[in-house]
Amino acid sequence: MRITRLSGLVALVSAAALGLADPAFAGKAENTLNVAFAAEPEPLDTYKIAGREGLILARHIYDGLLYKDLDTGEFKPALAESWEFTGPLTMEFDLRQGVKFHNGADFTADDVVSTLNKVIGPEYGTRYSISVDWIESVEKLDDFKVRINMAKPFAGAVEMLADALPIYPHEFFEAEGSAGIARTPIGTGPYKLVEQEPGVRYVLERFSDHYTESPKGDASIDTIVVRAIPEMNTQYAELMAGDLDWIWRIPPDQASRLEGRTQILSAPIMRISYVGFAPDSLGGESPIAQQKVRQALIHATNRGAIVEAFAGGASKVLNTPCNPAQFGCTQDVVSYDYDPEKAKSLLAEAGYGDGFELEMIFAAMPRPTAEAIAADLANVGVTLNLNEQQYAAGVGQWRKKEVPSFYSNWGSYGIGDVVFILSNFFGGGADDLVQDQELADWLNKADTASDRAEREDLYAKAVKRIAEQAYWMPMYNFNVNYGLSPDLSFTPHPDEFARWWQASWK
DSSP states (O other): OOOEEOTTTOTTOOHHHHTSSOOOOOGGGGTEEEEEESSOOOOSOGGGOOOHHHHHHHHHHOOOSEEEETTTTEEEESSEEEEEEEETTEEEEEEOSSOBOTTSOBOOHHHHHHHHHHHTSGGGOOSOGGGTTTEEEEEEEETTEEEEEESSOOTTHHHHHBTTSOOOOHHHHHHHHHHHHHHSOOOSSSEEEEEEETTTEEEEEEOTTSOTTOTTOOOOOOEEEEEEOOOHHHHHHHHHHTSOSEEOOOOHHHHHHHBTTBEEEEEEEEEEEEEEEOTTGGGGTSGGGSHHHHHHHHHHSOHHHHIIIIIOTTOOBOSSSSOTTSBTOOOOSOOOOOOHHHHHHHHHHTTOTTOEEEEEEEOSSOHHHHHHHHHHHHTTTEEEEEEEOOHHHHHHHHHTTOOSEEEEEEOGGGOSBGGGTHHHHHSSSTTOOSOOHHHHHHHHHHHHOOOHHHHHHHHHHHHHHHHHHTOEEEEEEEEEEEEEOTTEEOOOOTTOOOOGGGOEEO
């Protein structure tokens, strides 16, 4: 395997000091955090990757113009000291002075202009167009002031600028492009990458010149060693032996087994599971075209028992078609308790007292949970025919209105704003099988408004309408189980971005 030594960045870190022959350190004693991922991180050009492992590393290396404090929901200045909307489609940013890149270059407006203008071009191949297609161009107003001209109104603009769009050093980026950034990641973040064996092992060192006003704060751990270890049993063994300090995505049954032998944290995340109903499917002839039938199906499903049996940990039953951690996801909505007798009554009122058959596609969800829903519905006379599909195939059939119900999950790109979920499913687009025009109008207005109070009011109306009409059966939020050294203080967040710059030793 190829080991890349970042010669311009590694003056302070030698191979011997990092333990190439023996990757394990004593953790707290060496002030080194030893981390394992089961999946290999992708090359570290943030704009080209989707895997959370690579994105976590990238957020330690790079900074964005803004930063969102998920604990308070507050947007904070990062590489930009201040910002404002100067028009319906223009935003201006006063940039911070005195910031250094890891290669010693000074941060200026040229870096912002170069990075953003390059990644918005279709030829660059930014992985998720939604992240940059709202930007028409970026102008340099002076060395520390830039203007973003928006291609369209986009309520998620500030969210995207909050650490999701990193800024690269313009001279290096223009010379080396995406491949160069992936080969030699250079940012302004709290850690610099000093060594990598791509997809296998990464070493990050605390950046001593990280600007003191950074909202990411002053990291206390000197070195982070990240290894890809696909075999989870190996991770468990190394964690208990003290050779690892941080692992994640431990299955619930294994988390229970490890509890008491090491530190286990279960934390909710942004991803939620849901059953979508399509009143407009099958030419509008499906029973679920009726509101009472949809409400009956939710009352008939024992979602609490499903969560307890299959999700566990920090997962909870949801009443809303969004994650409570997201901006705009009001919880002041009608809820549907498990009540089979009420379900039978509603079915009788709708003319389906003798039950009916219903097809449900499920994709990217465990079969046992789909079978549990089917068993509950059978108790009220509804025969649920399960149709397991790969996600792409299932969505294709769903969009053709060939099936009345679809069971899957959605992660909102890990972003805490309902703009990244509600409009996808209820805003009138390809995934909107409800086609409630008034609901779509509220969402379109909320998505293009710059006033957060106005957006919050409109989203609240939309969330309440979806719950009242029972357009979705929200199931539960996912959780992640972390395995930690007993000596480590670590706070998980629902966007699944580990913030090791906030971690410390007890």
